[in-house]
Amino acid sequence: MNLLSVRNLRTYFDTDGGVVKAVDDVSFDIEPGKTLGIVGESGSGKSVTNLSIMRLIPSPPGRIVSGEVLFGGKDLLKLPTDEIRKVRGKRIGMIFQDPMSSLNPFMRISRQLMEVTELHMGHSSKQAREHAVNMLQLVGIPDAGARIDSYPHEFSGGMRQRVMIAMALSCRPELLIADEPTTALDVTIQAQILELIKKIKSEIRTSVILITHDLGVVAGMADAIIVMYAGKVFERASAGDLFERPANPYTKGLLMSVPDPLRESKARGELYQIPGLPPDPANLPPGCPFAPRCDKAADICRREFPPMVQVAPGHESLCHFAKEVYAEAAHLHS
Amino acid sequence: MRRLVRNRVAVFGMVVVSIIALAAIIGPALIFRATGYTYDYIPADPDLVKSFAPSWMHPMGTDNEGRDMLARVLLGGRISLMVGIISTIVSLVIGTAWGATAGYAGGKLDELMMRIVDILFAIPYMMVVIVLLALFGRHTAMGQLVLLFIALGAVSWLTMARIVRGQVISLKNQEFILAARATGVPKWKIILRHLVPNTLGPVIVYATLEVPAVMLLEAFLSFLGLGVQAPLASWGSLASEGIQNIAVFPWQLIFPGVTMALTLFSLNFIGDGLRDALDPQMKKS
Numbered sequence: 001m002n003l004l005s006v007r008n009l010r011t012y013f014d015t016d017g018g019v020v021k022a023v024d025d026v027s028f029d030i031e032p033g034k035t036l037g038i039v040g041e042s043g044s045g046k047s048v049t050n051l052s053i054m055r056l057i058p059s060p061p062g063r064i065v066s067g068e069v070l071f072g073g074k075d076l077l078k079l080p081t082d083e084i085r086k087v088r089g090k091r092i093g094m095i096f097q098d099p100m101s102s103l104n105p106f107m108r109i110s111r112q113l114m115e116v117t118e119l120h121m122g123h124s125s126k127q128a129r130e131h132a133v134n135m136l137q138l139v140g141i142p143d144a145g146a147r148i149d150s151y152p153h154e155f156s157g158g159m160r161q162r163v164m165i166a167m168a169l170s171c172r173p174e175l176l177i178a179d180e181p182t183t184a185l186d187v188t189i190q191a192q193i194l195e196l197i198k199k200i201k202s203e204i205r206t207s208v209i210l211i212t213h214d215l216g217v218v219a220g221m222a223d224a225i226i227v228m229y230a231g232k233v234f235e236r237a238s239a240g241d242l243f244e245r246p247a248n249p250y251t252k253g254l255l256m257s258v259p260d261p262l263r264e265s266k267a268r269g270e271l272y273q274i275p276g277l278p279p280d281p282a283n284l285p286p287g288c289p290f291a292p293r294c295d296k297a298a299d300i301c302r303r304e305f306p307p308m309v310q311v312a313p314g315h316e317s318l319c320h321f322a323k324e325v326y327a328e329a330a331h332l333h334s
Numbered sequence: 335m336r337r338l339v340r341n342r343v344a345v346f347g348m349v350v351v352s353i354i355a356l357a358a359i360i361g362p363a364l365i366f367r368a369t370g371y372t373y374d375y376i377p378a379d380p381d382l383v384k385s386f387a388p389s390w391m392h393p394m395g396t397d398n399e400g401r402d403m404l405a406r407v408l409l410g411g412r413i414s415l416m417v418g419i420i421s422t423i424v425s426l427v428i429g430t431a432w433g434a435t436a437g438y439a440g441g442k443l444d445e446l447m448m449r450i451v452d453i454l455f456a457i458p459y460m461m462v463v464i465v466l467l468a469l470f471g472r473h474t475a476m477g478q479l480v481l482l483f484i485a486l487g488a489v490s491w492l493t494m495a496r497i498v499r500g501q502v503i504s505l506k507n508q509e510f511i512l513a514a515r516a517t518g519v520p521k522w523k524i525i526l527r528h529l530v531p532n533t534l535g536p537v538i539v540y541a542t543l544e545v546p547a548v549m550l551l552e553a554f555l556s557f558l559g560l561g562v563q564a565p566l567a568s569w570g571s572l573a574s575e576g577i578q579n580i581a582v583f584p585w586q587l588i589f590p591g592v593t594m595a596l597t598l599f600s601l602n603f604i605g606d607g608l609r610d611a612l613d614p615q616m617k618k619s
Contacts, residue, residue, distance in 0.1 A: 024470065054516055056512065056515055056516060058507075060441065085518040085520065086518060087518070088515070088516055088518035089517030089518035090518060093516075093517075094513070094516040094517075096509050096512065096516075097509075101508055101509040102510050103508060103510055103513070104510045104514070104527075104532070105510075105532070106531040106532050106534075107531070115514075115517070115519060115523075119517070119518060119519065164513070165604070167513075167517065168517075229488040332597060
């Protein structure tokens, strides 16, 4: 039984330049206790997918056109507003990219943490405060009892992200959505935050959706990964399979774009980059949206939209040449 | 706060306003203790009923009825300051509620609410106040005063609403609002707890500058005879009485006028000082 099933989700934005299909026919599942990594460049629709799950798309201009988001057997997209509010924060927690701006600068940390549990768990202010201190201890804020009444500006970026995690997890949600939780942090702090998410995940047994553009981040965390490009799922596989044998030229490009300090310092060569820019989502080309940047692109890629090809059980790729790419990747490793 | 204290003009303003406010509150009682005259003491001897020039007994002279001008000015100050502060609070409440709702709701509601503000802006506010006062006023002096609070508040919330709306629009796309929504906080709580406190800076500055503006407006209305009614007095109504005798008893106009000017100056200095102190661009200086 899946905890969350997203089925054929489409979220469009009406802009002056036309309809932007930010998320176009995206489906995925998460099992309880597992971590799903969503990888893609900026503008590939990762964040919009997750905001759609929470029904937090600014509307207008955004609208969820079709699809289902089944969470615990209920379609979140069909819930009335006060029902979905009971899901937000209580059953699904969310962490955002920039810890510097995701806490209210005018409110004490304590009040912001207490607000959540008072709202969802009916805590009295005394209970809520106690709970907040416990949560801060859990996320590793030293001397939590004394620091809880600080204002956000008194905390560093890493500490604020810990506070955000404490806030997102204080009702013990079944699902945690982490939207680029480490992008704005130093590398050393990144590792700490990822470790923390991992530790707490196993402690309170929540599932995690980890959104990132950094393949290194998902490598150590995710059980399954989906790669998104231009609002579409390009590849779907278990984490091991995806890194071992990518079946999509885009995934391959992404993997090669991760700088490897050892190799780079030896070779002193240029870093690999995927040529070109992501397409304008308001006017996508008729064929494969990645075709203009792809070294494998043939005529058929520019003409026809590629099919989803299953290359192995649980491993699918959106490409006309998925099988070839998959075979090549195997060859590469042997 | 430290930057506000370093601004000498603003400190001067704060000192002057504090002294005048304090004097208005306890002054009349002190005068009674010192001289034995109550503020509305009118000499019984008809020969004495005329305006005296300033003397040790009456530092600001007396008015036509022989009442002590200092006591009258202080009492007028009570009313003037009260009108300024209460009307500003009325405009603050209406303006913030209106602006925050429009800004947060966005879309058609925002459009509608702000067009209403535009329309109200186009109507001369003085006329609105005069019509309001003429329609509902003149039952009792106290009733007139309450009406004055409401009328002045009702015409001065427009700019406040615009300021708050602008602030709310720039704030509502910030991540902490999204974070609050993602934890399931209801709309009204987001507005009240997360948005409004963050708009306070510019709102406070505007409110401090609004107080003298409203006081001036009140003085103007009272001067025309539409504002505060006898037996109550404000600086405006005192000046209005004084101007009738300006050639013979100039102190009747000069003292209320100077006191009011000093207060308005000081309040404006405080407002300007606050604005500079809260301006993030000036942080380096």
